[in-house]
Amino acid sequence: MSGGLLVVLLVLPGAAAWAGGSGDGALRMTVTVDGRSDSAERPPAVRVGAQVVKRYLLENLGEAQVYGVRVVDPGVPGGAVRCPRQRLAALGELECVARFRALPGVRLATARARGDVPSLDVLSSATARSGYVGVAGGLTLTERVSVGGGRAAVTYTVANRGNQVLHAVRVEDTALPLGPGAVDCGGRAGTVPLLPPGASVRCTATVLRPPGTHRSTGLATGSDRVPTLDAGGAPVPAPTLTARSSAAFTIPAPPGGAGVGGGSGGSGASGGSVRGGVAGVGGVGGGSGVAGVPGTSGGAGVAGAAGGAGTGAGAAGAGTAGAGTGAGGAPGAPAVPGAPAAVPGGVPQAVPPNAPPSVPRAAPTPVPPTPARTAGSVPAAPSQGVPETVPGIGDRQQQQQDQQRQQRQRAEAVPDDEGFLGRLRRRAREAHEFGVVAMLLLLLIPAAVAAALLGSRVK
Template sequence: MSAGLLVAVLLASALLEGSGWAGGVGDGNLRLSVTVNGRADSDVRPPEVRVGAWVVKRYRLLNVSEADLHRVRVLDPGAPAGSVRCPAVLPAAEEAECTARFRAVAGRHVHPVRAEGDVSSLRTRLTATARAGYAGVAGALGLTEEVLVTTPGTGGGGASATVTYTVTNRGNLPLYTVRVEDPGLALAPGAPDCGGRGGTVAVLAPDTSAFCRTTVRLRPGTYRSAGRASGSDRATTLGTGGERVTAPLLTAGASAVFVVREAPVAPVPRTPAPGAPAAGAPAAGSSAGAAGTPGASAGAGAVPAPGAPGALARTDTNAGTGTGTDAAGRPAAPAAPG
């Protein structure tokens, strides 16, 4: 063997040793499987994970080729960007694990996953795909309340307050046996009325609300209601290692401050003092007779008719002269002498 040929063989061996032997490289030489919170068939049975709890995805990569894979990476749209960690190199005929750990969000998240690795000596890339994911359980309960105070009219009974509680399922699964109570108002057992059921909503579908009402009679004063609601979606979820996690009790609260005022007082009729004249009666000492009534006082300057009782006798202004006139104005006859 010539010296030049020997150098070429040694150089080729060194290059292959540094980059990994590229023989037996082709489709199917990289294999991928994924488990999500311990479940291997998450593509058909995605594990339910409570919103806010941890999701752990494990990507198992098997390199069955005869070449080392460089710049190994996993592309998973169901995992937050930058959350997947992989080894830089996957040697030939070996396996490695990439992992992702993040908080669950609401909804179903099952997506195709793609693993890649580069064969530097051949300037080629091996790939593998799989489907995996989880279902985020968003159990959430909401409660609001509104108070209407009714004050009776004059002389009515006591005041009352009608409280309306609005309970809402803000999650993505039905809620069961939702109970509503108000320790602030010390409601009686079975109150409030939730559509014919005492203090309980049997089933509340996602994104729906139910109304519960109660009416209480209260003395005047300031009050604070303290509504409370509780229920469960009954969903058993999976922990990071596949352990079963029972459904928590979901709760919500609300409060309102309101004032009950005094009812108006009816006015008391006034009783006149003894001896006081009734309304519209003439005062003492005033003339009570009407015009034309006997005994009524004549007006100022009025002259009684002649012959009327109390009329003055007529005085003859010419008396003693014998020259008077009669009533018709004619000269009167002279008086007989002696």
């Protein structure tokens, strides 16, 4: 009875193949990718660059031990599958592991496991198919700037270099002051709804900037909306893809126009300091003509608005009146005998009413020109006149008035920024004029004191 039962057990399906040894089906292999065992039918999505973990579970269904187990998988970069250096016992299990970074695209491959059975001199093997899908969201952005008419036209080019469709790609600039809707992407305000793999779209924007160097910093964002798995098999939401670009550009300054000339007439030109002058008083033309007195050089003129400097010059001649000329202004009017002489700034010089018009007047003492002030300021023009002293008329009151007027004019002609040498020269001239008065005071004061003492003694 026992012998018959043993024969029945040997002829049972599956039992006879492994009894006492190992056949072709004694080694079996199962592969999981990031925890998924059905990767051959449904390969999991893995973000490109993320870690992929493949586990190879080897089972020995035979009664003989398997030595030197090794696994070769074309889906692993370099075939780096690590297996423990130990034998696979009969009816035992063994696990090999491979870790690597995900590559883009569909990565399906068939792995093969092998082992030796020395006791039976056979080679035991097994195969399994597995893989994953590498999700590559490749968003890129470039830009180009063209300048003209004080405006900058920026062209942004957004492209999809990945293997998935990108959704709601938005383009903006973080450096330029662009308002809402300023970026035009094919008729849409700064947004590309769908961007297939390998496609690109141009977006444009125009901005007005002041002269100088500026920088544009483009920013593009979007998503492929594909969830993936991590190395442990946990789901990972789709990230926001970002691309940046940058470009520097220069807005040139507008071409400068020519300086505006001074007003017409004797006001002179503008721009630098204007060195104007008082026209010399000429002689009065008669039957035979009286020689005119040469005119004197005028004092410093006023600074004009723009342009060159004008100079006034006295003219000497028989019966000819001197005239001042100005660059950028009209020639000065000829002087009329007996009329007030023209001075820069349009201030006429007073003439005493009792001076005969036909008698020439003496030339005044020249006054040094006033230094020009800084550009943009218009100093008051000194009123340098022609002395009104007429030879042969002994009117002391008129002479005192003339001296007082000349002193007042010279006091007004002193500039605020007069230097040390200019002040010294002016004091020297005033001392010469004051000498006569000082001498009189030195003579009169002792006389007055003596008269007072003599009067007190008489009393």
